[in-house]
Amino acid sequence: MRNCEIAGWGTSLPEHAVRFGDEVRHRIADDVSHLDMLVDAAEQALRHAGIAAEDLDLVLGASAAGVQPIPCTAALVLERLTLRGHAAAFDVNSTCTSFITALDVASRYLDAGDHDMILVVAGDVGSRFLNPEQRESFELFSDAGAAVVLRRSTDPDRGVIASAQRTWPAYAHDTEIRGGLSRSPAQAYASADRADYLFDMDGRRALLAMMRVLPEFFAGFHERSGVSPDDVALWVPHQASAALGPMLDRLGVPADRRVDEVRAFGNMVSASVPFMLARALDAGRVGRGDTVILCGTAAGLTANVLALRL
Structure with a gap:
């Protein structure tokens, strides 16, 4: 801890x-x-x-x-x-x-x-x-x-119980913005390359990659950390897309112990997890002594999970 x-x-x-x-x-x-x-x-x-x-x-x-x-x-x-x-x-x-x-x-x-x-x-x-x-x-x-x-x-009973992070670089280019820094600096900008400066996503490939790697990643986290899914009061995942629900189902996360507000808020990028955690705290959905799981996937392809006892 x-x-x-x-x-x-x-x-x-x-x-x-x-x-x-x-x-x-x-x-x-x-x-x-x-x-x-x-x-x-x-x-x-x-x-x-x-x-x-x-x-x-x-x-x-x-x-x-x-x-x-x-x-x-x-x-x-x-x-x-x-x-x-x-x-x-x-x-x-x-x-x-x-x-x-x-x-x-x-x-x-x-x-x-x-x-x-x-x-x-x-x-x-x-x-x-x-x-x-x-x-x-x-x-x-x-x-x-x-x-x-x-x-x-x-x-002594409050804090981060355990965390894990891993990157699968074979999927590094499934979600990216190529332009803006040293690869394509501002002075090299040309209207013909406009798409390089905008978000580019191969959603289907990214989703298939996540479905392939996440079950083993989370199983390993639970085994190493000693945190059982039954110990978790609330899962607060990154609100990646409409596929969030099916993905959480695949991981065995109960519907009544997870946050899924993609329809109401969409993907808030880095704000997704803290925004939804704040909403859960404000609503009294979780409180002192509860164990919450913060988790998600990101470009890279990267996955994170962190168990926090409030």
């Missing part, structure tokens, strides 16, 4: 909603920035935790696509929160599961005694990277932000 606890949380959801049939997607307004959304969630988390930004030891940015190439998104969030204090700031990126990876990293700092108070902030504006010619992805994504304050815990 890595002793830590969630002291506060916050979310930011654009008011503008777009409907595709009976499904709803939230898209950021033109006059609102990605950074605005992240800072909004972070400020809510700080207020909820009852602390000031100056109390933070570390800010971890956990967006799939940051605000700009440099400096890191965490530094830009910290700049908006305070110009004082002593916090370090850096980004952690495993695309859609970046929050889980960042929470894993944060728990290790806290358990080691290196830090006492860490802000993890996640969120993306996927709508600004979508290709309208790819209907499958264009109608899937929502914009959102979410943040949590994680602190050291004196309760």
Whole structure:
């Protein structure tokens, strides 16, 4: 057990909603920035935790696509929160599961005694990277932000029980944005290459890959961690697509102990897991002493799972 606890949380959801049939997607307004959304969630988390930004030891940015190439998104969030204090700031990126990876990293700092108070902030504006010619992805994504304050815990029964992460690089190009950094820098942009700067997904291939590798991945996690599926009060998965339900069925996750709100919110990229965790906490669906599983898949192909006792 890595002793830590969630002291506060916050979310930011654009008011503008777009409907595709009976499904709803939230898209950021033109006059609102990605950074605005992240800072909004972070400020809510700080207020909820009852602390000031100056109390933070570390800010971890956990967006799939940051605000700009440099400096890191965490530094830009910290700049908006305070110009004082002593916090370090850096980004952690495993695309859609970046929050889980960042929470894993944060728990290790806290358990080691290196830090006492860490802000993890996640969120993306996927709508600004979508290709309208790819209907499958264009109608899937929502914009959102979410943040949590994680602190050291004196309760030996609270914290991260276990975690696992693995990447299958044979599927690295199933979901990608090729342009924008050193492979295709901004000065090399040409209208003929516009699609390289937009999200590209082979959804069928990615889904088949996940169906192939995830059962063994989760079985191994349960065996190594000692966490039985029966011990879990709630599964909070990345809201990847409409295939989430069938995938969770395949993994044996009971319908009454999982979060599946893809129809109402879509794929929120890095914000999916923390946003849905915050909703579950606000609704009283889980609380102190409960074990929750945070899990998901991401570009790479990467899979994450983390068991957290609240």
